Amino acid sequence: MGDLSERERAKYRRQIMIPGFGEEAQRRLKGASALVTRAGGLGGPVALYLAAAGIGKLVVAHGGTLTPSNLNRQILMTHDWVGKPRADKIRESILRLNPEVDLTVIAEDAHADNAAAWVAQVDLVCDCPPTFEERFVLNEAVVAQRKPMVEAAMNSMEAYLTVIVPGETPCLKCLYPEAPPWWSGRGFPVLGAVSGALGCLAAIEAIKVLTGFGQPLKGQMLVFDTETQDYRKFAVQRRADCPVCGGL
Ligand SMILES: [Zn+2]
Numbered sequence: 001m002g003d004l005s006e007r008e009r010a011k012y013r014r015q016i017m018i019p020g021f022g023e024e025a026q027r028r029l030k031g032a033s034a035l036v037t038r039a040g041g042l043g044g045p046v047a048l049y050l051a052a053a054g055i056g057k058l059v060v061a062h063g064g065t066l067t068p069s070n071l072n073r074q075i076l077m078t079h080d081w082v083g084k085p086r087a088d089k090i091r092e093s094i095l096r097l098n099p100e101v102d103l104t105v106i107a108e109d110a111h112a113d114n115a116a117a118w119v120a121q122v123d124l125v126c127d128c129p130p131t132f133e134e135r136f137v138l139n140e141a142v143v144a145q146r147k148p149m150v151e152a153a154m155n156s157m158e159a160y161l162t163v164i165v166p167g168e169t170p171c172l173k174c175l176y177p178e179a180p181p182w183w184s185g186r187g188f189p190v191l192g193a194v195s196g197a198l199g200c201l202a203a204i205e206a207i208k209v210l211t212g213f214g215q216p217l218k219g220q221m222l223v224f225d226t227e228t229q230d231y232r233k234f235a236v237q238r239r240a241d242c243p244v245c246g247g248l
Helices: 006-011 022-030 043-053 086-097 115-120 132-145 192-211
Strands: 033-037 057-061 102-106 124-127 149-155 158-164 220-225 230-235
Touching: 006 022, 022 192, 033 043, 033 115, 043 057, 043 086, 043 124, 043 192, 057 086, 086 102, 115 132, 124 132, 124 192, 132 149, 149 192, 158 192
Parallel strands: 033 057, 033 124, 057 102, 124 149
Antiparallel strands: 149 158, 158 220, 220 230
8 A cells, every 4th residue: 555645645635634534545545446347327437536536546347339329428428439439538538537547448348258357456346337247247256256346226317326245245146136127138218417426426435445434335225216316225135045145
């Protein structure tokens, strides 16, 4: 864990001022790493705010090329980038905000053959894909490697957020033995401000877990409906017969 330079103390002064955060949490964040997959309407703000806060190392995975319908929410993109690889613009946008982050951008989405190697490079995963196939793949990788994962998902005006710590909290498969009924593959409704709001909350959880500051949403799920601004938090339980984490 490296000490802070004078420039870093100046840059992060306003968050170091937060009671209980201080230089110690800032040093821990500098020594920490996270994988964000993917970096669209949800993961884009997660990656950007982790970089802004001064995380030491960021691995971001997002495949494909930008489409016009991505632009209502993928705020790392620009309108002139349609048809080009999202990964290149993700790199440019993050480094424009914080050129000091050790950034790796991978132009692929997670699947069974790559997820474990990516997870092995980091301290924590922020799970932000639009499909439950990818989410389940990442869940298996973090459980196998006992790494924490911030689990954030949204649909239309609703969102949920929890922190998975394998062996301590439910894993994703405990919470969703099957993909939830609202999820029917690609193309669910998204308002960019909703995915962005959830992304900010997910970044807060990642920072808390990585620094030891505050009380992460371990064993608890925050569910909110931005149409009514109704926010609820409830306890979630492990399943002893979970096929993924039941043996831990
Ligand atoms: Zn489980």
